[in-house]
Amino acid sequence: MATADVLKDTGYIQNDTELTGPFAAALAKGNLIVQKCNDCAALIMYPKYRCPACFSGSLGWEQVSGAGQLQTFTILRYGPPSTFDVEAPYGIGIVKLDEGPQLMCRLHPGPDGTWDHYVCNQRVSFAPADAAEIAERAAAWFTAA
Amino acid sequence: MSEIWTPPYPEPGSANDAAFIGIGEIPSGVYRERGFMAQIVEASARAIKDAQLSHTDIDQIVLIPCLHGIPDQADLIFSRVAEELGLHGKVKSSVMVHSGGSTSDNATRMAAGLIASGQARNVLVVYSERWGSADLQDMIDMLSVNGIPREWEAPTGLQFNAIGGLITQRYMHQSGSSAEEMAAICVALRDWANLNPNAMYYAKKLTIEKIVNSKMISDPIHAFECPFLADGAGAFVMTSATEAAKKQDAWVRIGGSGGCVSHYAAGQDADLGVLGWVEAAKEAYEAASWGPEDADLGEVYDSYAAVLAIALEGLQISSKGEAAREFHKGRFSPGGEFPLNTNGGLLSAGHTGVGGGTALLIEGIRQLLHRGDDRQVPNARRCIVGGTGGSYMDAQIMMLERATR
Numbered sequence: 001m002a003t004a005d006v007l008k009d010t011g012y013i014q015n016d017t018e019l020t021g022p023f024a025a026a027l028a029k030g031n032l033i034v035q036k037c038n039d040c041a042a043l044i045m046y047p048k049y050r051c052p053a054c055f056s057g058s059l060g061w062e063q064v065s066g067a068g069q070l071q072t073f074t075i076l077r078y079g080p081p082s083t084f085d086v087e088a089p090y091g092i093g094i095v096k097l098d099e100g101p102q103l104m105c106r107l108h109p110g111p112d113g114t115w116d117h118y119v120c121n122q123r124v125s126f127a128p129a130d131a132a133e134i135a136e137r138a139a140a141w142f143t144a145a
Numbered sequence: 146m147s148e149i150w151t152p153p154y155p156e157p158g159s160a161n162d163a164a165f166i167g168i169g170e171i172p173s174g175v176y177r178e179r180g181f182m183a184q185i186v187e188a189s190a191r192a193i194k195d196a197q198l199s200h201t202d203i204d205q206i207v208l209i210p211c212l213h214g215i216p217d218q219a220d221l222i223f224s225r226v227a228e229e230l231g232l233h234g235k236v237k238s239s240v241m242v243h244s245g246g247s248t249s250d251n252a253t254r255m256a257a258g259l260i261a262s263g264q265a266r267n268v269l270v271v272y273s274e275r276w277g278s279a280d281l282q283d284m285i286d287m288l289s290v291n292g293i294p295r296e297w298e299a300p301t302g303l304q305f306n307a308i309g310g311l312i313t314q315r316y317m318h319q320s321g322s323s324a325e326e327m328a329a330i331c332v333a334l335r336d337w338a339n340l341n342p343n344a345m346y347y348a349k350k351l352t353i354e355k356i357v358n359s360k361m362i363s364d365p366i367h368a369f370e371c372p373f374l375a376d377g378a379g380a381f382v383m384t385s386a387t388e389a390a391k392k393q394d395a396w397v398r399i400g401g402s403g404g405c406v407s408h409y410a411a412g413q414d415a416d417l418g419v420l421g422w423v424e425a426a427k428e429a430y431e432a433a434s435w436g437p438e439d440a441d442l443g444e445v446y447d448s449y450a451a452v453l454a455i456a457l458e459g460l461q462i463s464s465k466g467e468a469a470r471e472f473h474k475g476r477f478s479p480g481g482e483f484p485l486n487t488n489g490g491l492l493s494a495g496h497t498g499v500g501g502g503t504a505l506l507i508e509g510i511r512q513l514l515h516r517g518d519d520r521q522v523p524n525a526r527r528c529i530v531g532g533t534g535g536s537y538m539d540a541q542i543m544m545l546e547r548a549t550r
């Protein structure tokens with residue numbers, strides 16, 4: 001049987017490239033998007049194969065404001081993964097977006113080159129890294145608002 | 146809305162009530178000369194002897210996984226342990242159970258279920274880990290690849306000390322705990338380890354000053370607040386109350402259990418300063434019909450100080466926000482009001498991977514069997530055991546009770 005004759009099983013997200021690709025593509029253009037359920041309108045991070053609220057498989061994307069609250073953060077000073085080609089120290093945080101979803105992110109240092117000015121629960125805003133950085137590591141970056 | 150389901154736990158004294166009857170352990174630390182399988186066989190032999198059984202009495206093996214390498218893990222999966230113990234052709238099955246740091250609780254539930262349903266008579270549960278002898282960068286990489294969402298969180302450079310930092314930052318902000326109060330948690334655990342000859346840091350003291358003056362690894366965690374990776378092995382034997390009463394004067398039963406999986410990705414937990422402990426405790430205390438005020442001691446997963454503080458507050462052993470300050474006042478130290486992690490915990494007995502939680506469970510059984518030597522909690526009758534795995538993805542609670550013939 002020729003490949004073309006194989007019935008295509010369609011109508012659902014089939015792998016993590018399909019699942020994560022649009023998020024990374026948006027980041028590369030300086031935009032922050034989250035998944036949105038086409039049936040119940042739930043905003044979803046991290047994107048799922050089915051809506052966690054209504055279990056629908058009909059899922060799209062929506063741009064968010066990028067405003068949110070810093071739940072917590074850390075500055076890793078020793079022992080970055082060898083697969084992660086960034087020199088320590090670097091800042092990592094968890095941001096709860098005003099729209100509801102939350103995500104792990106990188107934190108920009110302040111003008112003094114440190115992360116000393118961050119505190120839990122403070123306001124932060126999305127401040128995209130450049131496309132070259134996103135091509136290497138598709139993470140959302142935030143800064144103090 | 147789903148209906149509330151109250152599980153029918155076996156009554157104390159019922160024929161098939163699961164019973165812990167023996168434990169075995171070898172010292173934790175860096176022991177390069179000790180092989181993976183040698184550790185398993187030795188720990189198993191000690192547990193079987195402690196249970197007053199012979200090896201051929203074991204009809205079911207439940208294996209706690211190792212994390213140091215796939216080949217050794219494959220040996221677990223493919224029944225090498227049965228053959229090494231001379232039990233091939235004799236045991237019904239040899240199976241590995243895995244949920245990271247909470248495996249001990251889940252393996253216990255599974256073993257208890259097999260016993261209660263008459264599908265196993267004498268179950269051997271064993272772990273062996275060689276983290277202490279493994280290459281450090283390999284282990285850092287292993288702890289930054291496995292259990293961290295590769296699509297979503299790996300691109301931020303997250304690894305496990307950073308997760309510890311995120312949780313500690315959140316806990317200190319919510320509770321107002323100082324660096325010294327957090328350090329006191331590690332010091333209390335070290336004081337317990339100084340009473341345990343099998344602990345990695347049996348012979349080394351630790352002070353608050355030494356901790357707060359050590360270098361910052363992942364803010365606000367200092368070097369001496371990170372778990373030390375260790376080699377180690379331990380085992381225990383479970384059977385039914387009927388079988389236990391034939392040879393034992395005392396054994397340990399499970400009064401109830403509770404559990405809650407609060408997340409997979411650390412970035413997705415509703416509150417990293419709370420985790421799943423509140424939900425799990427509600428279930429466990431209802432099942433056991435007793436709670437923290439009735440417990441004589443606790444053995445609760447502690448790979449970072451804040452992880453333990455958050456668990457103690459969720460378990461209501463401490464009041465909200467006060468756990469670190471209670472450590473600082475000596476409440477959980479040897480001689481204190483509430484004995485906790487009496488083997489020294491993962492932070493001072495040694496972090497033996499998935500085995501670290503198992504070591505705490507074994508210590509709880511040891512205390513209730515009154516085999517605690519210099520660190521025995523006088524007349525210990527009830528112990529709360531808490532475990533958590535991965536990025537503190539779950540909270541698992543076992544309510545252990547001493548039972549006598």
Ligand SMILES: [Zn+2]
Pocket residue numbers: 037038039040041042051052053054055056
């Ligand atoms: Zn939906």
